[in-house]
Amino acid sequence: MKTFDYNIVLIGFMGTGKSTIARKLSYMHQMEVVEMDEEIVRRQGMSISDIFATHGEEYFRNLETELLRELQSKGGKVISCGGGAPLRAENVALMKQNGRVVLLTATPKTVYERVKNGKMRPILNGNMNVEYIASLMEKRREKYEAAADVMIATDGKAIWQICEELTRSLVE
Ligand code: S3P
Secondary structure, three states: OOOOOOEEEEEOOOOOOHHHHHHHHHHHHOOEEEEHHHHHHHHHOOOHHHHHHHHOHHHHHHHHHHHHHHHOOOOOEEEEOOOOHHHOHHHHHHHHHOEEEEEEEOOHHHHHHHHOOOOOOHHHOOOOOHHHHHHHHHHHHHHHHHHOOEEEEOOOOOHHHHHHHHHHHHHO
16 A cells, blocks of 8 residues: 655544544554644643643644644654644645645534543533534534545544545545
């Protein structure tokens, strides 16, 4: 299987499977994986929720931009972005410097089922329901789609199936 020399940048709403797919792709193609949220947590020494609570969302968004800038110096990585990363045009330009952007999608119901027990997503604090997820997803849709080079729907598909479809779309 082809190893990609550019970065595969996974974007999409919370719960669309970015982290899971990133790990599988990295295994399939022998590529390093960067989980942006995890890297930010490691560097700051606190959880995403604590970063939001202590410093505010803007501070977190700036950390995302800084990290994305750093990650463009070389290709060959799978980068799993936080759900809000493609909302800044500057971030999307960075993603495309050395990478192809893949948008993973899922219906609000699927997202809800995947994230409902999580406590680490401040954006959904107090709003953990399908209606809120649907409205936020709709608000973000245009930016997500504009950023994407490739779009993959994940509902009802197995991990290996999503990875194969994604790989095929990038190679074609
Ligand atoms: C966010 C998504 C989260 C995380 C932060 C904000 C968002 O990442 O970066 O809680 O605004 O959609 P995941 O998409 O990995 O959950």
